[in-house]
Structures are given as structure tokens and as C-alpha cells.
Amino acid sequence: MNIKVTLSSNKKTKPSKGINLGFGKIFTDHMFTMKYTDGIGWHDPEIKPYQTINLDPACMVFHYAQEVFEGLKAYRGEGNKTMLFRPEANAKRMYDSCKRLCIPPVEIEDFCQAVEELVKVDADWIPEEDGSSLYIRPFIIATDEFLGVHPSKTYLFVIILSPSGSYYKNGLEPVNIWIEDSYVRAIRGGIGFAKTGGNYAASLIGQQKAEKEGYAQVLWLDGIEHKYIEEVGAMNIFFKINGTLITPELNGSILPGITRDTIIKLARCLGYRVEERRISVEEIIGACKRGELEEIFGTGTAAVISPVGKIRYKEENFIINNHEIGEVSQKLFDLISDIQHGRVKDEWGFTKSI
Numbered sequence: 001m002n003i004k005v006t007l008s009s010n011k012k013t014k015p016s017k018g019i020n021l022g023f024g025k026i027f028t029d030h031m032f033t034m035k036y037t038d039g040i041g042w043h044d045p046e047i048k049p050y051q052t053i054n055l056d057p058a059c060m061v062f063h064y065a066q067e068v069f070e071g072l073k074a075y076r077g078e079g080n081k082t083m084l085f086r087p088e089a090n091a092k093r094m095y096d097s098c099k100r101l102c103i104p105p106v107e108i109e110d111f112c113q114a115v116e117e118l119v120k121v122d123a124d125w126i127p128e129e130d131g132s133s134l135y136i137r138p139f140i141i142a143t144d145e146f147l148g149v150h151p152s153k154t155y156l157f158v159i160i161l162s163p164s165g166s167y168y169k170n171g172l173e174p175v176n177i178w179i180e181d182s183y184v185r186a187i188r189g190g191i192g193f194a195k196t197g198g199n200y201a202a203s204l205i206g207q208q209k210a211e212k213e214g215y216a217q218v219l220w221l222d223g224i225e226h227k228y229i230e231e232v233g234a235m236n237i238f239f240k241i242n243g244t245l246i247t248p249e250l251n252g253s254i255l256p257g258i259t260r261d262t263i264i265k266l267a268r269c270l271g272y273r274v275e276e277r278r279i280s281v282e283e284i285i286g287a288c289k290r291g292e293l294e295e296i297f298g299t300g301t302a303a304v305i306s307p308v309g310k311i312r313y314k315e316e317n318f319i320i321n322n323h324e325i326g327e328v329s330q331k332l333f334d335l336i337s338d339i340q341h342g343r344v345k346d347e348w349g350f351t352k353s354i
């Protein structure tokens with residue numbers, strides 16, 4: 001892919017060191033765009049100054065939500081290196097999401113090249129503070145100006161970058177989660193496994209309900225029987241019961257998290273038994289009542305690992321591990337963070353220095 005590069009002549013002022021960057025609020029000087037036209041394929045890859053996108057109000061994405069997105073991070077590694085974490089896994093997942101949403105997929109190599117070249121252009125935006133990173137948001141939208149319900153014949157692939165602060169201001173903090181037993185996020189056969197906006201639109205009402213009750217996140221149950229654990233908001237979930245880590249198997253309605261996959265591999269390397277299987281909410285509550293539920297944690301790119309301190313199910317609250325960070329949660333968080341920043345040898349080939 002031959003990417004045309006136009007550099008900004010009007011660079012923004014970077015946030016000063018030590019300021020809390022938050023998440024997804026500040027954007028860098030450049031963006032990547034590439035167009036798709038039926039009969040031509042993906043064409044005109046470009047890196048150019050960050051700017052608004054001009055779209056006709058009839059554009060299909062506004063009406064029928066034909067879109068996919070990704071989320072990954074670049075880190076400032078040891079020796080000032082720029083490091084990406086498993087970018088080809090994000091490329092592969094976007095390829096699969098595209099297939100489900102009838103969007104012509106972007107080739108894995110082209111996705112990786114676009115991410116790498118854009119991050120290199122804006123590399124001086126990668127924050128240096130411990131735990132901070134440059135969040136990378138690739139997305140594809142349907143751009144046909146047409147109100148008929150049909151896959152679009154034209155698309156726009158965009159990548160934007162956002163320097164983000166540490167998810168935790170004071171180290172890992174356990175969160176409280178609400179087990180939702182009426183609303184559902186996704187069902188098997190639907191679009192749950194694809195990273196697409198529609199899943200988030202469906203989840204907002206449950207999230208709002210949980211927040212109103214004082215819970216940070218929703219734990220979703222399966223859409224058919226409302227019985228089996230699926231995932232939390234924008235994270236996958238792990239339970240440690242009698243020393244074994246258990247996470248729901250990928251069943252088509254759960255998002256296949258790259259952090260989830262990384263945790264499974266690393267936990268097995270550390271000697272833990274890890275099971276991917278169907279797990280009911282009753283099994284969790286039962287283990288909790290018998291004192292066998294030792295830890296719960298969520299996994300995702302934003303927080304890496306998010307320990308759970310309390311769960312609520314049908315009017316009842318259960319405190320997990322004294323509302324403290326579990327030993328395994330902490331160990332895995334430290335190991336992944338060290339790999340991402342190049343502080344330990346990456347024996348798994350997860351990181352890519354660019």
C-alpha cells in the first residue's frame with residue numbers, strides 16, 4: 001500500500017506533562033483515511049491533518065448503523081521505543097466484524113501498515129507517564145447516499161489517535177457490577193461477536209440503570225435463557241473458583257477480547273488452570289456462598305484488568321475477596337503492563353516495536 005502523506009502545518013499544542021488526559025478526549029495532529037468503491041476496492045490511502053468528515057445526511061451509516069470499529073494502544077517503551085500490542089489480532093478481528101456487517105474487509109497487512117505509519121507520524125504524542133498510552137481507534141462507515149436497506153457500495157476507513165491517561169489514578173481499584181436479568185446485549189446469531197456500534201447502542205439502557213443504582217458496570221447474561229454469564233460492558237470476565245480461572249467460552253454473542261486471549265495464554269504459562277466454558281450465574285452465586293469464589297476480574301484494552309469488588313444479582317449483594325484486589329488479578333495486570341511497556345522479555349511475540 002502506497003500511503004500519501006500530507007503533514008499538518010498547524011500543529012496543536014500538546015497537553016502538558018502530568019495533566020490527567022482522561023480517555024478519548026484529545027486527538028493528535030493527523031488521521032488516516034482510505035476509501036472503498038464497488039468495482040475498484042479499497043483505494044487512496046492517505047495520512048493527512050486531523051479534520052472533520054463531510055458527509056451527506058442520507059449516508060447509510062446514519063440510518064442503518066453499518067459500521068465496525070477497533071481499539072488498540074501504542075506504548076512508550078524502554079529506551080523511548082514505540083510499541084504496539086498485538087496489532088494483527090485487531091486487524092483479524094476487524095476483518096471478521098466486516099464479514100458479519102457485509103462490509104468489504106481491509107486486508108490484515110494494510111490495517112497494520114496504516115496503524116504503524118500513522119502512529120509513527122504522531123509518535124511524539126505518546127504520553128510517557130506510567131500507565132498512559134496512545135489509544136488507536138480505527139473504524140469503517142458505510143457512505144452511500146441512499147435510504148434503501150442494502151449493503152453500501154462505498155465506505156470510508158478512518159484511524160484517529162487519542163493520548164490517554166492511566167485508567168486507574170491510584171493503582172488498580174475494584175469496581176461494583178450489576179448482573180442484568182431483563183435487558184440483554186446480544187444473542188447468538190446476532191452481532192455480539194462483532195465490534196460494532198449497534199451492540200453499544202443496545203447496552204446503554206442497562207448501563208444507565210446500573211449507574212443509577214451506584215454500580216460501575218453491567219454484567220450481561222445470555223439473551224435466550226438469561227442464565228449464563230456473557231461479558232461486562234466493554235470487557236470480558238474471569239472468575240477464580242477453587243484456584244481455577246473460568247471464563248465464558250466464545251459462543252457467538254460474546255466479543256472475542258484480545259486481552260481475554262492474552263490472559264488465558266499468560267495464566268496458563270504461570271501455571272494456572274484455565275477453563276473456557278459455559279458458566280451459569282447460579283454456579284457463581286453458589287460458589288460465592290460456599291466461600292469458593294476467590295476473585296472476579298474484567299479484561300479489556302482500556303483498563304487491561306479490572307478487579308470486581310461487589311456483584312449484585314436480583315436484590316442481593318455479594319462482596320468478592322473483601323472488596324480487595326485479588327492476587328492473580330494483580331499478578332496478571334503487572335505482567336501484561338510490563339510486556340506492553342517492554343519492561344520484561346516478550347517470550348510470546350505480543351509486542352511490535354516500530
Ligand SMILES: *Cc1c(COP(=O)(O)O)cnc(C)c1O
Nearest residue numbers: 234235236255257258259300301
Ligand atoms: C472491545 C471489547 C471488549 C474487549 O476487547 P479487547 O480486545 O480485550 O479490548 C470486550 N467486550 C466488548 C463488548 C468490546 O467491545
